[in-house]
Amino acid sequence: MSKIKTKLENLKAATRLINAGREYSEHGMVNPAVYHASTILFPDTETLKNRSSLKYSYGRKGTPTSRALESAIAQLEGGFDCKIAPSGSAAISTALLAFLKTGDHLLMVDSVYGPTRHFVDTLLKNLGVHTTYYDPLIGKGISALLQPNTKVVYLESPGSQTMEVQDVPAIVAAAHARGAIAMIDNTWSAGHYFKAFSHGCDVSVQSVTKYIGGHSDIMMGSIVCTEATWPIVKETYETLGVFAGPDDMNMALRGLRTLDVRLERHHKNALVVADWLRGQDAVDTVLYPALSNAPGHEIWKRDFKGASGLFSVILKPAAEESVAKLLDGLELFGMGFSWGGFESLVVPFKPHRTATNWTAEGPCLRFHIGLESPEDLIDDLKQGFKRLQNKT
Ligand SMILES: *Cc1c(COP(=O)(O)O)cnc(C)c1O
DSSP, rough: OOOSSGGGGGGGGHHHHHHHTTTGGGGTHHHHHHHOOOOOOOHHHHHHHHHHSSOSGGGGOOOHHHHHHHHHHHHHHHOOOOEEEESSSHHHHHHHHHHTTTTTTEEEEEEEEEEHHHHIIIIIIIIEEEEEETTTTTTGGGGGOOOTTTTEEESSOOOOTTOOOHHHHHHHHHHHHHHOOEEEEETTTTTSSTTTTTTOOOOEEEEEETTTOOSOOOOOEEEEOOOHHHHHHHHHHHHHHHOOOOHHHHHHHHHHHHHHHHHHHHHHHHHHHHHHHHHHEEEEEEOOOOSSTTHHHHHHHOOOOOOOOOEEEEEESSOOOHHHHHHHHHOOOBBBBOOOOOSSSSEEEOOOOOSSSOOOSEEEEEEEOOOSOOHHHHHHHHHHHHHHTTOO
16 A cells, blocks of 8 residues: 655655555565466456457466565666566566567677676577677777667676676667667666666666565566566566566565665775775775775765665785685675675685786675674774785
């Protein structure tokens, strides 16, 4: 049930997060029901014949549970409508398959999330889609790479692990001038701090597993579209048979309600920890766009409303065993993939590049700063840096 009379678009982002999708709840319940549905019964043959005009006709085509989440995420990102996939990676592959066929050309950012690169280099390549990787910092220079058969320019900002902030408006303008669509992986900002559609993007994908889920207990993805791209994505999504389970969709909706307060704290804590890291002798560069003077800070300030808790650090050259000593003794930072939950994480990584060169020599670490007290996190890291420098 929703009492909102004004359009949700007219309300502030935090208010929209609380109310979006609530029109699908019934009987006065605050939350929509969790529908476990495959068969949806038709009252008579006439209704069965005209089922394409029904809101609900088969479990996989949507239930009030899926519609509530889709509507809420579409509202969050400021798009026309949304489809939910069982993981972020499934959302990305579905969205790419919707716009690319044999003979088409894809422009893919060189700092892209690893498994997206793998999908492009294997399955898409085998389907006869030709891909050119481009420098994340190319800006309007992307014009030179657009070909007559370029259908999609794919962005991810900041880039996975290495945090390059892209000049989205410039890249989108160049893509549109040549008839290509712009698709962005918006996971870092959760769609809350970067408004893909007001910056001209045509499709925004994200791993709902991360901040919308927010509690490290579900896998999910979303594809948000403009009115123009929606029918194309919907058709491919339904043809591929993509859908997600109702309990996990409900968990995602539950996570979404607190996104604004959680992100605000992730941002605040990450700034404190990143600033402390910047002052350490063993640290070469902190790659956190929200930090003044950090790479990408100017464009981040221009285009983003805030920052999440994910950033990376380039250490000064150090032996692998010393870095292992730093990491292995940490008590408050888990070591593992994914991020966006309430807890702090760290993983070492090696940037993978094919269109540009990664020239930094030192080892790289990616941090996710959770909702703990940053003082405790810093104390844990202090001990870690002592171990790195063999001072314990
Ligand atoms: C995690 C992640 C994905 C993939 O999401 P899954 O839900 O793990 O499949 C895609 N893009 C980015 C930037 C990610 O961090």
